[in-house]
Amino acid sequence: MRASSAPPARRTYRHGDLRRALIDAGVELARGGGPDAVVLREATRRAGVVPNAAYRHFSSRQELLGAVRSAALSALAVAMETELAGLGSAEDPADLARANLRAIGTGYLRFALAEPGLFRTAFAVPREPGGSADPDKVGKSGLDPFELLGAALDRLVAAGVLPEARRAGAEYLAWSAVHGLAMLVLDGPLRGLAPAETASIGERLCDMVEKGL
Amino acid sequence: MRASSAPPARRTYRHGDLRRALIDAGVELARGGGPDAVVLREATRRAGVVPNAAYRHFSSRQELLGAVRSAALSALAVAMETELAGLGSAEDPADLARANLRAIGTGYLRFALAEPGLFRTAFAVPREPGGSADPDKVGKSGLDPFELLGAALDRLVAAGVLPEARRAGAEYLAWSAVHGLAMLVLDGPLRGLAPAETASIGERLCDMVEKGL
DNA sequence: TGTACATCAGTGAACGCGCGTTCACTGATGTAC
DNA sequence: TGTACATCAGTGAACGCGCGTTCACTGATGTAC
Numbered sequence: 001m002r003a004s005s006a007p008p009a010r011r012t013y014r015h016g017d018l019r020r021a022l023i024d025a026g027v028e029l030a031r032g033g034g035p036d037a038v039v040l041r042e043a044t045r046r047a048g049v050v051p052n053a054a055y056r057h058f059s060s061r062q063e064l065l066g067a068v069r070s071a072a073l074s075a076l077a078v079a080m081e082t083e084l085a086g087l088g089s090a091e092d093p094a095d096l097a098r099a100n101l102r103a104i105g106t107g108y109l110r111f112a113l114a115e116p117g118l119f120r121t122a123f124a125v126p127r128e129p130g131g132s133a134d135p136d137k138v139g140k141s142g143l144d145p146f147e148l149l150g151a152a153l154d155r156l157v158a159a160g161v162l163p164e165a166r167r168a169g170a171e172y173l174a175w176s177a178v179h180g181l182a183m184l185v186l187d188g189p190l191r192g193l194a195p196a197e198t199a200s201i202g203e204r205l206c207d208m209v210e211k212g213l
Numbered sequence: 214m215r216a217s218s219a220p221p222a223r224r225t226y227r228h229g230d231l232r233r234a235l236i237d238a239g240v241e242l243a244r245g246g247g248p249d250a251v252v253l254r255e256a257t258r259r260a261g262v263v264p265n266a267a268y269r270h271f272s273s274r275q276e277l278l279g280a281v282r283s284a285a286l287s288a289l290a291v292a293m294e295t296e297l298a299g300l301g302s303a304e305d306p307a308d309l310a311r312a313n314l315r316a317i318g319t320g321y322l323r324f325a326l327a328e329p330g331l332f333r334t335a336f337a338v339p340r341e342p343g344g345s346a347d348p349d350k351v352g353k354s355g356l357d358p359f360e361l362l363g364a365a366l367d368r369l370v371a372a373g374v375l376p377e378a379r380r381a382g383a384e385y386l387a388w389s390a391v392h393g394l395a396m397l398v399l400d401g402p403l404r405g406l407a408p409a410e411t412a413s414i415g416e417r418l419c420d421m422v423e424k425g426l
Numbered sequence: 427t428g429t430a431c432a433t434c435a436g437t438g439a440a441c442g443c444g445c446g447t448t449c450a451c452t453g454a455t456g457t458a459c
Numbered sequence: 460t461g462t463a464c465a466t467c468a469g470t471g472a473a474c475g476c477g478c479g480t481t482c483a484c485t486g487a488t489g490t491a492c
Contacts, residue, residue, distance in 0.1 A: 125400045180393025212425025
C-alpha cells in the first residue's frame, strides 16, 4: 500500500455526489466479482469516505446492492440496444424482424460473456422481491432487457413470421434458452468453452428458438 | 437454545463416520440456503464435533463444499432417472425416444423447483475447474445429469427422430433452454411465477426444443 | 451586502459477530510381538 | 491371551479478519432577515 493507491483526496468537506460515487464504486466491484463483491466498506473506501457515511444515502448494504443491480440491468439493456442499432436495414420486413430477435439474443450473450460480474449481479436475487418499475435499469430507449425482447417478438408477429397464437409467453421461452446458455458458460459446467465455440452454440441456439417458437 | 437442540451426544470418543456426517450436514445446509449456507463451523456443530475436527477429513471449507456439490449433482441425476423410470412403455420407438427426452427435461425442472438450494449448489462454480470424473455425482445408472441428457439424444437419433447431422452439440442447446428457465424462476425475474404456470411454460419449452433441434 | 442560524453530509470511534484456520494436546483403537 | 506401542480422530484454546451497523460529534452550506 502506497500513498498513490490512497483514495482521490477530496479537497472539500462535502463530497459532491457521494451517492453516485458509491454506486459507481459498487458497479466496479460487481464487475470484478459479482454481487458478493459489492461490499459497503470497500465502496466507501474507494469513494474516499468513512464507512458510515454511506448511511446518509443508503439505509443498508442491501439497498446499495439494489442500486448496483439496477445499473447492471441498465448496462445490459444498453448492450442489447447497441446490437440492435448495428443492424443494417434489410429489405424484407420478415427478415428484418428475424434479425431483430437475433440481435437481442446475441447482444444478451455478448454482454454476459464480456461482463460476467455485472451479468451475475443483474440477476442476483434481491432479498425483497418488490420494486419493479425502476427507471434506472433501462436503456436509452426506456425499455428494460425483458421489454426489449418483448418488442422484438411483437415485430416478429407484425411481420407475419410468428403466429399471433404463439406470441403469448414467447419471451419466457426465448429468454430461457439464451439465459441458460449464458449461465452454463459463466458459472456452470460449460465454463471452459472457448469463446468461438460459445458463439457458434449461441448461433445454433438462436436458430433453435426461431424454428421452435 | 435448549439442551434438546444440542448435538446428538456421541457416546464414543470416535465419531464413527465424521466425513459422511459432515457431508450430510452440508447437504442439509445447502438444501436450505444454497452454496453460501455450507458453513464449515455449522456443519461440525450439527455433527456434534469441534470445528477443527473437520480438518481430519477435508483440507478446507472449499473441499467440503465440493463434496456437497457432488452429492447435489447426484441427487439431480437420481431425480432425472426417477422421471425416466416412471415412463410407460410406448409402442412407437420414435414416440418413446421423444418421451424420453421430455422426461429428462421435466425431471430436471422438477428437481430445480423442489430443491432450489441443492440445485443452486450443484451449479455453483468451484474455485478450481479441475476434478471431473467424480463417482459421487452420478445417479443409479452411473451417469451424471449431462450424460443422461446425451443418452436421451442418442436414442432420439437411433429412433430416426433427430437427424445424425444435428446430433453434435445438441445437448448444449437442450440443456441451455431448460437450465435457463430453472434459473429465471429460481433466482431471476420470473421468481414470482406460480408452479402451475411454470410447469406449463416448461412444457412449451420442451416443445420448442423438440421442434427446434 | 452582512449576519444568525438551521440543516445535514461527513467524521471518529467503537460494537459484536461468526467465520476459516492453526497450534499443541489427549485419549481410544488396533496391531505386533 | 496379554502387553507395548504407534496411529490418528477428535479436543481446547486461540488467532486475525473484515464485515455491517450504531453512536454522538463537527463543520460546511445555504437561506431568512
